[in-house]
Amino acid sequence: MIALLGKVGSTLVTGLVGAAAWDGVKKAADAGVVREGAVGAVALGLKGKRHLEAGAERVRLTTGDIVAEARERVGEQAPPPGSDVGHGHDHDH
Secondary structure (H helix, E strand, O other): OHHHHHHHHHHHHHHHHHHHHHHHHHHHHHHOHHHHHHHHHHHHHHHHHHHHHHHHHHHHHHHHHHHHHHHHHOOOOOOOOOOOOOOOOOOOO
């Protein structure tokens, strides 16, 4: 009998803690805390994406400079930036 009361008491406490936690989540959602958190997370993601894009652009430019310098060393003339020479595009986009 005492073991049964212990299990009932444990279940009751677990239920009360769960109900309190659920009420806290509902209050936070009503107060806009969840939305603020989501907006903050998306803002951080956008900043991170912008940072990665800037880094990729630096790598692309550095690689272009290295290739141009290498062509110059072997006596080739580098094509002007933006020219489609040698890419086989004979149609309009």
